[in-house]
Amino acid sequence: MSQNESPTSARVLIVDDDENTLEILRRWLAKEGYTTVSAADGQQCLDALAKEEFDIVLLDVMMPGVDGMQVCERMRANPEWRTIPVILLTAKDDMETRTRGMALGVSEYLTKPINKQELFSRLRAQAHTRELDRRMDRTAAAIAEMGDD
């Protein structure tokens, strides 16, 4: 898949405690061809991850209960979730929060207000790497087949 190819079929989990933000993100992403599932807080996000597979998680940081950073920690500790790229969408613009995001291995850090084109370009990049990952699986399978011949 070329990186500029659009629309994409990637499945995105959107997590934000603000219903208005969720609605806008849902609309934007749907228009670009993404399949989305919404979660209103960190716990709902973890529940959704346990239930379904996702290609990318769009994650707010400040949420009641389990916050975005705690979600990242749990995702990194779980072998099945640790490979899912996380894009943080946050109003927090300070170096301390950025440093935490970096330490937790998040894929992108975007501060609100979010620019739509910027968000799309970051989403496309992560969807591209997920696609690349799947193609490497196919390559590995092809090599294994060659070994069997």
Place this chain on the structure above:
Amino acid sequence: MAVTMENFVIKGSHPVMEKILQVAQKVASTDSTVMIQGESGTGKELIARYIHAYSRRANQPFIAVNCGAIPPDLLESEMFGHERGAFTGAVGARMGMFQLASGGTIFLDEIGEMTSTLQVKLLRVLQEREIRPVGADRTVKVDVRVVAATNRDLAMEVEKGRFREDLYYRLQVIPVLLPPLRERRSDIPVLVQHFLDKYNAKHDSRRCTIADDAMVHLWEYDWPGNVRELENLVERLVVLSEDAYVQVDHLPPNIRSFISEKKIPRPSLTEEGIDLNKAVEEFEYRLIDEALRRTKGNKQAAARLLGLKRTTLVAKLRRKGGGANQAEGYLI
């Protein structure tokens, strides 16, 4: 073995890199042709050397040919050698890279730059496992593993008729795809530390470290030149550092300003063109939204921040329609 030193560089800890290295290791045990695709600076030659180092050919030569750096009319004799008198200046016979790589691996970088005439000849080499030096009337058998690389989208080149489809499929037996560094951002801090260690070791007395906020700037930057650009910068920072402590001020301006530019992206003119009025309007709305956010919706204060009369701001808001966070293209 040279590759040991570099192993870590291509390793990284990003899941996709782990997978790529696993594939590289598996493919090393076969003799198949490998095609490595990735942007410039992503480490294509390192992967090729890695495959060679883990193959049964490890003790034989690894020969790298940059097909884009050698003038097209010389490339054929560089690759396949020539007979004495084959062309003006060919005073003696000379072996080509394929013969020099005998028993080992030949790495053909920037394969997409090869002329169509040479593409036909390479296809023949891959099919027959023999080469014909320029000016020779006989062919010579060669036992060489071919690893090719490109930073172009070769499938697209095939579609446009610039690259032979049959050669493409011959080369594409095992495709290895390297992601650009910005798509595996989590590896950046690991790589920065690795290069700091590497260049500290080269300069005996250096114990150069980096401030957390400087590291964040490196982490958020998009690295169009990928790992190579990152390595060059870290080397420069280590060499030029006066107090062995890299801070934000020591970083190049384009990296320092990157975080703020991400918030108000520099408009870019795409191939399809843009709608200038719409782009200007979007930029305007973005600043209006930012001003309203900072003043918690106080239009008088927001207008002052923007150097506008309140009435002008209200008129603009009316034209824009909807609330602050319905601004087309932005989300507060």
